[in-house]
Structures are given as C-alpha cells and as structure tokens.
Amino acid sequence: MPRRSYRFREYILKPDQAADAEPTRFVMQCVACEFFGPKGEDAEDGTEWATEHLKQRPDHLVYREHITRTYRFEAGEWQ
Numbered sequence: 001m002p003r004r005s006y007r008f009r010e011y012i013l014k015p016d017q018a019a020d021a022e023p024t025r026f027v028m029q030c031v032a033c034e035f036f037g038p039k040g041e042d043a044e045d046g047t048e049w050a051t052e053h054l055k056q057r058p059d060h061l062v063y064r065e066h067i068t069r070t071y072r073f074e075a076g077e078w079q
C-alpha cells in the first residue's frame, strides 16, 4: 500500500496591502467616560477629538486608541 505524502505551504500573515483591502481605521475612546470619537482613516482625527473632549471635561486625561487593520495570508514556499 503506497504511503500518502502531504505537502504543506508556508503562509505569511501581513497587513493587507491589496488594492481592494479595507482601509485601516482609527477611533479614540475616553477611558473615563468611555465615549468614542469619530471613526476614520486618519489617526489625527481622534487626537483632535480627544483635545476637544478634554476642553469639555478637563478631568478626562486618559484615552484609548482602537485600530482596525486587515491582515491577509500570503502564500509562500511549498514544504
């Protein structure tokens, strides 16, 4: 009876650079009240929102940045 052999391919997980990849999105959250700023493709928007939020609530000093980044496996060598 012949032995079965299996070949495996290496895959490398990388941030998705494809033309149709979902854009990376950023959103800032106030840790004190858990309010979120606008979700957008520019991290700077969250920084501006946090600055405005601090003006309204001077005691809200800590913020959490959430980043949504799509990854894709790229096929590599056969083993």
Ligand SMILES: [Zn+2]
Pocket: 030, 031, 032, 033, 034, 035, 053, 057, 060
């Ligand atoms: Zn707040």
